[in-house]
Amino acid sequence: MIKPMRLLAVMLVFSGLGQMGLAQSDMGETPALRPVISEFVSTDPVVKRQYSGVIRGQDVTALAFQTSGRLATLNVAAGDRVTKGQVLATLDQITLAQDVAVAEAAVSGVQAQAEFAQTQYERVSALVARNVATTAQLEAARANRDATAAKLESVRADLAQTTEAARYGSLVAPRDGIVLSTSVDPGTLVSPGVSVMEIADPLGREAIIDVPASVAAIMPEGAGFVVRHRSGGVAPVMARLSVIEPVADTSLETRRLRLMLIAPPEDYRIGTLITAAYNRGAAPAMTLPISAIAGTQDSPGVWRVTPDRMVTFVPVTLGAIVGDRVVISAGLSENDEIVVRGVHALEDGQKVGERLE
Structure with missing residues (x-):
């Protein structure tokens, strides 16, 4: 027979075990928040720099x-x-006149030779007709006549060329x-x-700047720039990217950009030193680590974190790859929080922990 005090102790033990099991059951039903490493989207900081350059003529002609x-x-x-x-x-006109004189003298000399060769040929032909000269002599006279006639044509062409040159x-x-x-x-x-x-052309002007190759790679087509005069008191002008030179400067790892100036004032003369800065408002360049890209090759996307710490899949359009980052052409806005690590283990609507720097 169990005594009353011992029975009370056994009941308390079972009661404590039941409460512990209930607490463990409740803890098991609470899902753990997944810690994430994320990044806030912003325009690439390298395009915010100013780059030195010069104003050059847009329509340049080499004269010779x-x-x-x-x-x-x-x-x-x-x-x-x-x-x-x-x-x-x-x-030097004297030299040119001398060239013409030399060519004229050459024509006179060869013409005399040609006339003599023609006379010789006619004389040998007459002798052959009277059986005084041989056929071999006639063929030699004919060859000499033809050769001197060809030489005369050559020196006449030289004279025409030198005469034409004197006019230039x-x-x-x-x-x-x-x-x-x-x-x-x-x-x-x-x-x-x-x-x-x-x-x-003094009216056709453009700005020439050199930028790092990584900046040129993420520069969108027709990107806008603000061009400023080095001298104070001159208003800045807008410009638009027209050409990225195809050949890079391997020693400096830079690419040359040609910017078309929009209605530049007279102060921006050819040879003027300027600075140019990327116009963020025209077309912001956003990049993310390649590790942030999820989805498939045909349908890429990223995981965006909402204010209540839930993730949602957002389709994006990818641009050029620059090192370990990729340009996001469309789909995101500045200051969006994007998961950059562990993207393949997330589900739509999943709760995540606070962002880890």
Whole structure:
């Protein structure tokens, strides 16, 4: 027979065990919050920098002589404005005249030889008809006549070429413009087609800047820029990306960008030093780690964290890959919180823990 005190102790033990089992059951029903590592979306910080550059002519023309000769005069320098038809440089006219004289003398000499060869041929032909000369002599006379006639045609062509060259002894401006640079000095022997100077349309201007290759890779087509004059008091102008040069500078790991200026004032002259900054309002460039991308190759997406710490799958459009990051072209907004680690173990609507830095 169990005594009353011992019975009370046994009841208390079973009661305590029951409460412990109930507490453990309740704890088992509470799901654990998954810790996540996330990142807030923002425009890529590297595109917020300012890049130094220069204003250059958009329509640049290289000018060259059409004949060879020694440069006698150079009438312009870099920065000069020129008008259509203006004489920019001349070749040594004395040398050109001497070339014509030499060519004319060559024509006279060969013409005399050709006339003599023709006379010889006619004389040998008459002798052959009277059986005084042989057929071999006649063939030699004919060959000499034909050779001198061909040589006469050649020297006449040389004379025509030198005469034409003498007319191209002056280099004239094909249109109004501004001289960007000159590449020769008076006294230099120039060849046909070799650039002597470059001129540009003073109205067609563009900004040239060099940016890191990683920035060029995420730059959207037609990206907007704000271009500022180095001198104070000059209003900035808007510009739009027109060309990314296909060849990179491997030593500096940069790419050259050409920006089309939108209605630039006269202050932005060719050769002016400027700074250009990416216009975030035009088309923000957002990037995320590649590890944040979930879904399939055809339907990529990311896990966005809501304010109540739940994740939802958001389809995105991917752009260029830059290192270990990828450009997000569409689907997200700035300041969205995106899970960047463990994305393949999440489910839509799942509760996550606080963000771990």
